[in-house]
Amino acid sequence: MDALIVGRVIAGAGGAGIYLGALNIFTAVCNPKEQSIYLALMGTVFGTATVLGPVIGGAFASSSATWRWGFYINLVIAGVFSPIYATSLPSLDPQRDVSIVDKFKQIDWLRCLLNAAIYAAWVIALTFGGAQWVWGDGKTISMFVVSGVRVFVFALQQYFACMTTPRQRIFPVDFRKIRSLLLLWLCICCSSAAQFISIYYIPLYFQFTTEDSALHSAVRLLPFICTWFVSVIIAGVARPKVGYYIPFVLTSGILITIGGALMFRIKSTTSTSSIYGYIGPLKVAMNSSWGPAMIQDVIGFMNTVQLGSVVHALAISGTIFQNLAFRNFKNSLGQMGFTDAQLHQTVSGLKSDVLVDETVTVKELAVDAIISDMGHVWILIIASGCTLVISSLFLKREKLNFSAK
Structure with a gap:
């Protein structure tokens, strides 16, 4: 297991380098009109790989x-x-004219370390809180405190450019004064959250309700990805022609809100065709909330939230689902002799006596409880969509010049 963890860390670092390197190449060799299409395709490949990975x-x-x-x-x-x-x-x-050694020295290494430390403490607190540790336990509280302290240190380090320079720091602090960039930063956060919560919980729904294997449940996402791909192509071509980015953000927010509201209503007996219909608005909306074409100075700023929001969204949604489902299980099935470990296994999607060896009635009660609690996760998507709609009202009403070279 230790070797697997270390290997995945190294692979993750390599994957991030490939992704950000591709973004930098596109912004360097493409004009603004081409960037809109290529960056949209890049986002689509990123999301598609996330789905096809479990399938393969x-x-x-x-x-x-x-x-x-x-x-x-x-x-x-x-x-x-x-x-x-x-x-x-x-x-x-x-x-x-700068040597490779000097280029490595220019990297904001302290910021990289602090960023990783923040995520580690935050995710540990959310993952173990309520599941392995009581919320009021000293370990849970200490992780939240440590995470908050690291955020504060990170902010100071970036603001005062400690062990780096204002030009080389990864997080461009000056962008905090630009309203539209801050709002687009928030919009990307909401769009990414809605995207990956859907990618994670739709297969999980099918695993519980139709007893799909992990492979089969992942395959059910392929229609989601196909529609998503087409919508991204259309949006990427349409943006330079329309010029304004507010309509795309507003439309995305409305569709995400509708899709989230429909998914909030699902039950264990909801048909597969209805599920596909409900996630339709989510498919179209995911990548249409991107604003102006990125430039190299903005890549680090936007990717801080694009990649980080995935971690936050899945950690928060997982905490909500795990804790509510376990509490519901405890109240309804705890008197039947199941241990806390068995109930946690069921909520986690692992092979469990609750779903394998028990009667049909117990299975139905368990699945109904799980799907009911899963509905609370879709509230996060509804909130993301509403945030996109509200943010679009305060974005700068400007027409972008996609003809610039």
Whole structure:
């Protein structure tokens, strides 16, 4: 397990480098009109890979190849595409006279460390709070306090540019004075939250209600992704023609609110076709809330929330679901002799005696309780959509110049 954790940390660092590197290349070689399309496609690939990953990994795990090929496949992909990248990608070096050692020294290493430390304490508090630790336990409280202190230190470090320079700090503090950038920062947060909560909990719904395998439940997201892909292409082409970004943010907020409200109403007996219909507005809305085409100075600012909001959204939604579902289970099934460990396993989606060995009545009670509690998660999506709508009303009413070179 230790080797798996360390390996995933290294792989995550590499994946982040590939993603941010691609964004920088697009912004450097494309004009604003092209950026709108290519950056939209980049976001689509990012989200599509998030869904296809479990599908491919599940296929490997259920075959004679074993789960290890879920990791080995990356070596194959790297071997096939590395020669193409090495020979085809443009050589972009804005600091040709600076050595590699000096470039490494320019990186805001303290900010990177503080950012990781903030997420670690915050996620630990939310993950273990209520599940393994009592909310009032000293360990839970200490994690929240540590997270808050680290946020404060992070803010001071970025504001005063400690161990870095105003030009090299990752989080451009000066952008806090630009209203539209702050609002778009919030909009991306809400859009990313709605996107990944849907990607995570829709397969989970099918696993509980239809007893789908992890592979089959992930496959059910493919219609979601196909519609999402088409809507992103349309939005990417339409943005330069429309010029204004407010209509896209407003439309996205309305659709996310509608989709979240519809999903809030689902029950364990809701048909699959109805589920697909309910998530329709969410499919169309996910990537239409992006504002102006990014420039290199904005990438770090926006990606702080684009990637970070995924962590926050899944941690908060997971805490809500786990705690409410366990409490509901405790009240309705606790008298039947189930242990807390068995109830936690059921809520986590693991193989559990509650869903495997018990009577149909117990299974129905358990599934109904789970789906009822899952409805509270969709409130976060409704709140995200409403925030997008409200934010769009205060964005600067400007028409972007996509013809600039």
